[in-house]
Amino acid sequence: MIFMSSSRDLRRAAALLCVVAAAGCSASGAGDLPVPREASDLVLPLDDYHLAPEDQARVQRARFMLVKDCMRRFRIDFEGPSTEPVRYPRNAAYLDWFDPDRAEKYGYAGPPGQAEEESAAQTGIRGYSVTDEQFYVLEGKARRFRGQAVPRGGCFTEADGILNRGAEGVSEAERAKKFNDKELLTFSYDAADLAWKDLRIRAAERSWSTCMKGSGFDYATPADASGDPRWAVTAADDHIEKPRGTLAEIETAVADADCRLDTNYCGVRQVVYADYQKRIIARHRDRLASIKMLNATRLANAAKLLGGEITTR
Secondary structure: OOOOOOHHHHHHHHHHHHHHHHOOOOOOOHHHOOOOOOHHHOOOHHHHHOOOHHHHHHHHHHHHHHHHHHHHOOOOOOOOOOOOOOOOOOOOOOOOOOOHHHHHHHOOOOOOOHHHHHHHHHHOOOOOOOOHHHHHHHOOOOOEEOOEEOOOOHHHHHHHHHHOOOOOOOOHHHHOOOOOOOHHHHHHHHHHHHHOOOHHHHHHHHHHHHHHHHOOOOOOOHHHHHOOOOOOOOOOOOOOOOOOOOHHHHHHHHHHHHHHHHOOHHHHHHHHHHHHHHHHHHHOHHHHHHHHHHHHHHHHHHHHHHOOOOOOO
16 A cells, blocks of 8 residues: 655656556556666666776776876877766766756756766766877877887777787777777667657656646756756857856756656656667667677776786787
8 A cells, every 4th residue: 555645745646647658558557667766776778788887997997007008108198087987877867867956956057077977977988188199199190109100090999909809709800999988879879869759758748847837837848947048058158157056947947856756757768768779789789799798808808907917018
């Protein structure tokens, strides 16, 4: 038996029943639809082909150690990015998660560094800048530098060739290539393009919009709320410094976050996006198997490199 303790709970239960029906679940009920309560609940099929954050950080630590060693041969100082694990959940931004605590404290802006961590969560690599001199050697855009031959493909390709050694079922040419950190992200985007046309997403937006109207806000979609010109910056007005954290923004953001939970907006997105990720996996099964093997090999080699068990050349 389920006991509801408030009118807000009753509204949430009614909204959930509405969205479950809109999402096309079976008669067995809400158990067929995920009900995420925090960002870490947002698990998707393509996650199986990613390394865990700690493992990804270990690979990147070894990778940039090799890259720095390579760059030193050309008397180039290169710092690279932080290789600490990215703790922000990978699928949070992808599935439009919006934390109520964040909304109450920051509105739509988010805490300092939030945008950078959201971006890094997609690939496990934080952003960093390079000079022209560094770029030429990192990417192999010059054949020679300071009297020495630059590795074919640059220091990145040299480093990845070492990490890729021994990957079974992967061609020698593939093992010698620079690892494409964004390939899995591309598959995710392909699934998102398909999912966005799904009628279940439109139904979830309508449920969210109805919820917002109940709180006095008139927006068709969550993107319309977060993109309200009173606080959102666009390419057309990025020269204007807009006030952030105003009462209007905070109140809108809090209602938005609550309605995403009350209507299980992200739960619907999770099940729809999972459906299309499964289609992408079926379409690219061989390639994804190769990526998974490369990731496992790179992790094993990274552990050996960091432990001093294998040489780098």
